[in-house]
Amino acid sequence: MIKEGWEAVIGMEVHAQLATSSKIFCGCAVETGGEPNSNTCPVCLGLPGALPVLNRRVIELGARAALALGLEIQETSVFSRKNYFYPDLPKGYQISQYDKPFSANGTLTIMTSERDDQGRAVEWKPMKIHIERMHLEEDAGKNVHEGLPDVDKYSYVDLNRAGTPLGEIVTAPDFRTSWQAYDYVNHVRSALRWIGASDADMEKGNLRCEANVSVRRVGETGFNNKSELKNLNSVRFMQKAIEFEIERQIDAHEKGEPVNQETRLWDEKNQCTRVMRSKEDAHDYRYFPEPDLQPLVVTSEFIESVRREMPELPDAMRDRFVTDYSLSFADASHLVSDKDLAFFYEAAAEASGNPRVTANFILSELQRELNNSGRSAADCPFPPGELASLIKTLDSGSINNNQAKEVLVEMFASGKSASDVITEKGFKQVSDETAIAKYVDEVIARNQDNVDAYRAGNEKLFGFFVGQVMKASEGKANPKVVNEILRSKLQSNDG
Ligand SMILES: [Zn+2]
Numbered sequence: 001m002i003k004e005g006w007e008a009v010i011g012m013e014v015h016a017q018l019a020t021s022s023k024i025f026c027g028c029a030v031e032t033g034g035e036p037n038s039n040t041c042p043v044c045l046g047l048p049g050a051l052p053v054l055n056r057r058v059i060e061l062g063a064r065a066a067l068a069l070g071l072e073i074q075e076t077s078v079f080s081r082k083n084y085f086y087p088d089l090p091k092g093y094q095i096s097q098y099d100k101p102f103s104a105n106g107t108l109t110i111m112t113s114e115r116d117d118q119g120r121a122v123e124w125k126p127m128k129i130h131i132e133r134m135h136l137e138e139d140a141g142k143n144v145h146e147g148l149p150d151v152d153k154y155s156y157v158d159l160n161r162a163g164t165p166l167g168e169i170v171t172a173p174d175f176r177t178s179w180q181a182y183d184y185v186n187h188v189r190s191a192l193r194w195i196g197a198s199d200a201d202m203e204k205g206n207l208r209c210e211a212n213v214s215v216r217r218v219g220e221t222g223f224n225n226k227s228e229l230k231n232l233n234s235v236r237f238m239q240k241a242i243e244f245e246i247e248r249q250i251d252a253h254e255k256g257e258p259v260n261q262e263t264r265l266w267d268e269k270n271q272c273t274r275v276m277r278s279k280e281d282a283h284d285y286r287y288f289p290e291p292d293l294q295p296l297v298v299t300s301e302f303i304e305s306v307r308r309e310m311p312e313l314p315d316a317m318r319d320r321f322v323t324d325y326s327l328s329f330a331d332a333s334h335l336v337s338d339k340d341l342a343f344f345y346e347a348a349a350e351a352s353g354n355p356r357v358t359a360n361f362i363l364s365e366l367q368r369e370l371n372n373s374g375r376s377a378a379d380c381p382f383p384p385g386e387l388a389s390l391i392k393t394l395d396s397g398s399i400n401n402n403q404a405k406e407v408l409v410e411m412f413a414s415g416k417s418a419s420d421v422i423t424e425k426g427f428k429q430v431s432d433e434t435a436i437a438k439y440v441d442e443v444i445a446r447n448q449d450n451v452d453a454y455r456a457g458n459e460k461l462f463g464f465f466v467g468q469v470m471k472a473s474e475g476k477a478n479p480k481v482v483n484e485i486l487r488s489k490l491q492s493n494d495g
Pocket residue numbers: 023026027028039040041042043044045163
């Protein structure tokens with residue numbers, strides 16, 4: 001929660017590694033875990049005279065990513081040199097894009113919610129995010145240090161990663177809370193995986209994010225100094241770092257202390273952010289157009305061919321679920337937050353003929369089981385058709401809602417079919433009126449005192465009778481039928 005009278009202003013930068021098999025400007029393989037410097041050549045080693053050649057696959061995957069994030073692909077974009085010196089950057093500059101990015105002006109609708117003390121979502125609401133640009137660039141290599149933290153004995157440079165293609169996705173400063181930023185990054189991650197543009201795995205470093213955070217008093221329109229949070233290894237660390245930073249800055253402003261423009265890191269051990277470098281060290285990159293590459297021209301035919309090869313996008317699928325299956329926007333959004341889950345849902349909904357109840361079961365029961373077991377819907381122990389058959393049985397009235405939930409849990413644990421579990425648990429519900437009337441008669445005969453009291457006006461006793469009939473039927477009587485028969489028998493005086 002942000003202190004009253006203040007608001008946070010947060011912009012996000014996400015670097016996504018595009019899932020190509022070779023690098024962006026040379027033929028070297030992109031792979032993790034290879035022998036250091038084994039996937040290198042004169043181009044990605046930055047040797048004099050070596051010339052870059054743009055990898056077409058980067059453009060295809062970049063176009064996929066742009067379309068999935070609601071960005072407009074620019075007809076002409078230009079690669080530029082971003083000049084700075086660092087040992088993992090042998091050329092002394094990074095080939096990136098500057099004033100003419102590959103794509104720009106995107107609008108993305110995400111679902112977001114604040115969280116309570118336990119980290120549970122309070123209320124999911126749609127939020128429109130403006131994505132300023134996604135440009136294409138090459139990654140740098142990696143510096144590896146040995147002997148830290150006491151003595152920096154040796155440092156090595158591994159250039160296997162140098163020249164790996166990245167899409168850098170930059171938003172407007174639209175976020176006001178850490179959880180909005182958290183939900184945004186998860187949305188982007190899921191969308192990029194959905195269309196196969198990136199593995200988007202933060203642990204492996206192929207999705208990296210930075211948050212620009214500043215605070216201001218509510219009503220102010222200008223911006224105060226911001227800090228740039230870097231090296232965030234997980235979405236959760238990022239959220240915590242932003243939260244810490246908001247409080248730290250508000251505190252400093254209120255005490256009249258300076259808030260410097262600086263880069264900060266998240267220290268998970270001490271749960272705080274620390275200064276990495278201050279504005280004084282800020283780079284002046286002296287961008288200029290890369291003379292060894294032509295401007296990149298993308299035709300509308302190319303964009304159309306990429307669009308045709310793409311699977312249905314999550315946003316389109318969400319809207320279709322709302323229209324075709326009468327789901328709420330929030331439910332449909334949650335179903336499409338994960339591709340496997342969305343496809344599982346659609347198959348089950350079609351087979352069950354009851355899309356609403358199918359969505360309820362997936363979003364509550366099944367998702368809980370999946371989360372607890374750390375599986376994705378693709379590894380669900382039973383196929384969508386089995387969930388459909390469970391829901392059909394529920395709809396026929398032969399089991400009740402609680403029983404259906406219990407059956408689902410058992411199906412998940414054992415991988416057995418719905419009908420096997422229902423039989424094993426003895427869950428065949430009795431809806432036959434003659435059979436239930438018999439139970440009702442027995443109960444009325446055994447409890448004449450209570451029957452008299454009920455008829456004299458003690459209506460609270462109705463629940464007692466329902467309980468007795470359910471007990472007599474060993475829990476198998478259909479409660480709806482029990483209610484109807486009990487009511488009619490208790491009202492008529494023929495006992
Ligand atoms: Zn190379």
